Amino acid sequence: MLARALSCAVVGLDGELVEVEVDIQPVHLRQMNVVGLPDAAVQESRDRVASAIRNSGLRSPMGRITVNLAPADLRKEGPVYDLAIAVGILAASEQCPADDGAVLLGELALDGSVRHVQGILAMVGLAARRGIRRAYLPASDGAEAALLEEVEVYPVSSLAELVDHLTGAKRVEPRPPTRVEPERDPVGAIDFRDIKGQEHVKRGLEIAATGGHNLLMTGPPGAGKTLLARALPSILPAMSSTECLEVTRIYSVAGMLPSEQPLMRLRPFRAPHHTVSNAGLIGGGSQPRPGEITLSHRGVLFLDELPEFGQQVLEMLRQPLEDRIVTISRARGSTTFPANFMLITAMNPCPCGYYGDPSRNCSCTYNAVSRYQKRISGPLLDRIDMFVEVPRVDYDHLADERRGEASAEVRRRVERARLVQERRFTGTTLRTNAEMTAVEVRLHCQQQLEPEARASLRAAMDKYALSARGFHRVLKLARTIADLAGSERMTAAHVLEAVNYRQRAEAG
Ligand SMILES: Nc1ncnc2c1ncn2[C@@H]1O[C@H](COP(=O)(O)OP(=O)(O)O)[C@@H](O)[C@H]1O
Ligand SMILES: [Mg+2]
Structure with a gap:
């Protein structure tokens, strides 16, 4: 039979x-x-x-x-x-x-x-x-x-x-469909209103969340870098139903879906430890399984204490950061996983942490500082859009009882500016400004520059000797800043703010 x-x-x-x-x-x-x-x-x-x-x-x-x-x-x-x-x-x-x-x-x-x-x-x-x-x-x-x-x-x-x-002895009833409901109001995440001062860092994170830009925070220990990064999910735009399903499928294959809740309703926020293996970060195994970069798809990959990560591991991030997918090759063929994430990183400026701090002396030798900073390779730095200094907040700020702007407010602005991007990229696979290629940069950025913005850009290019890649990054960032301001045209103010986030890269 x-x-x-x-x-x-x-x-x-x-x-x-x-x-x-x-x-x-x-x-x-x-x-x-x-x-x-x-x-x-x-x-x-x-x-x-x-x-x-x-x-x-x-x-x-x-x-x-x-x-x-x-x-x-x-x-x-x-x-x-x-x-x-x-x-x-x-x-x-x-x-x-x-x-x-x-x-x-x-x-x-x-x-x-x-x-x-x-x-x-x-x-x-x-x-x-x-x-x-x-x-x-x-x-x-x-x-x-x-x-x-x-x-x-x-x-x-x-x-x-x-x-x-x-x-036919006893029928089983089919299950009614499960509703795909994205979480609109992330609970549990740290709220921006509870972080004192650091307004410029919050502004940087708001821009990053809006345009999907990669960001590096530098500052002494205890300045609040980890705290700020962990607050980021509270201002990220809600996922669409399609994104929820896409992310859920990844977590299901990885066996990481909570059994009581079969749907990933919040954007992923992954913070692997610096001891993570290559396969753990990138994906791998004989039957390839998704790594942290794929688990961060449509969300955030947070690498805290960036220089502590092995150089080899950081090198492996370059390609996925560029292509937003990762291909894992095996003798029996290759597997491609999505890896469209926002990279948020943090580091101390030197081994002791106080290099450049106005209130404490750095105990590192010049060579030690230089070696430390060189652990992050140029090509990786090249893929970071925004550099933000996080100084220690002084006592007066910390003791201030007043609460700042709530994350929900910030998130509303982020979501509004995401809608602008959604309309801009209708009919393409792009969702955020950070994903634009040269063609879109010309169309949506260069052609939208006001005359005085053009002049500012030229001055910045000369002053910082911007590379072609740096030039594109400034334009994409300025695009996001203009979107947050609700402006289709890009002004000198938008361009200058964008240039500010590039200084370390271009100077270094
Ligand atoms: N701006 C701030 N507002 C409120 N608390 C802060 C602030 N900055 C730092 N802290 C407190 O200090 C602690 C250490 O901050 P952390 O984010 O770990 O610093 P870093 O990562 O820069 O070393 C935080 O857990 C928080 O309790
Ligand atoms: Mg920290």
Whole structure:
């Protein structure tokens, strides 16, 4: 007897259909083989499936069972095929019909209960694109799968429940769609109003959040750099529903989706420690998995104490910062992950931290300061749009009881200026000014310069000997500053403020 069931693999961030064929030869022994490039975990599903079938009050059929997973050239990993294999066996032994218009996803426990698997959204998304309209999957993953409306989601908690449904003995109700609701009001994040002084840093972060610009903060220990960076999520624009789904798919594949909440509703904010491995930051592994830069997609990657990160790690950031994707090459082919993030970094100016501080003496030698700053390579600095000094706040500021402007106010301005960008980039894949290429810079920046802005720009280019890249960065920044001011035209004031954020780079 031959039966078929459909399942799915996760490849990169996408799904790929896997056909499970089960053939039973009626010989007088019990034997099961799995073929079609299965890894060890898939081989082990023989035992899990056999036990699950017996412990569900069903018959483990006599004979030589061959399970073939197709396509044969795709390496099958993990326990996701258990459910399809079990139903294939039961269909081949005429204990229930197989539903060939559905995908079956789930790991089986020995007692027949159906367990959570990673990457549900990616797999159900693929099924939807292939015209498959039903999915049977773990009850715990139902809410996640139901984010996609195109597929009817049948959450099952045990093999017996699924068999009853397929035989018609007792139907399982499909789950109503899960609503995709982005979080509009981030709670828990540090609020700008509780950070005293540092108005120019807050202004810098507001501009960065608006245009998606990369930013480096430099200042002595205790100046509030980490605090300011951690407050950034409170002013980031809310994600769109599409962005929520995009980010959720990444976290689902990474196995990092909280089970009680199947949707990433807030922009990611990732702050990996400087001991992070290359693979941890960039992504990697034999079956490549997303790293921190992909987990930061559509959000923020915060690298605190930047010089402490290994030089090799920082070098690896260059390409993704440029391309906003990362490609991980393996002998068996390469995988591409999205990596469109905003880079926020912080550092002390020297090993002791007080170089250039007006109130304390720096104890570092000139060479030590220079070595420290050189740990950040020129090419990485080249990809940072804004340089902001964070001085220590004095006692009077810290003791001031008055609260500053609330993050919610700032966020309103950021979101307004994001709408302007959305309209500007309609019909393209761009979302923020930072993503503009030379073509868009000419169109949306150079052609919008007021005459006196042109003159200021020329003066700045001469004074700081701006590189071509620096020149583009100033224009993009000035574009964002003008957007915040609600102005399509770019004035000298916009350009001069932008130039201010470039000084360290151009001087260094
Ligand atoms: N401007 C500020 N307003 C309120 N508290 C501050 C401010 N700056 C620093 N602090 C306090 O000092 C602590 C140390 O700041 P931190 O962000 O760790 O400094 P840095 O990262 O620059 O070394 C913060 O946790 C916070 O309690
Ligand atoms: Mg710090």
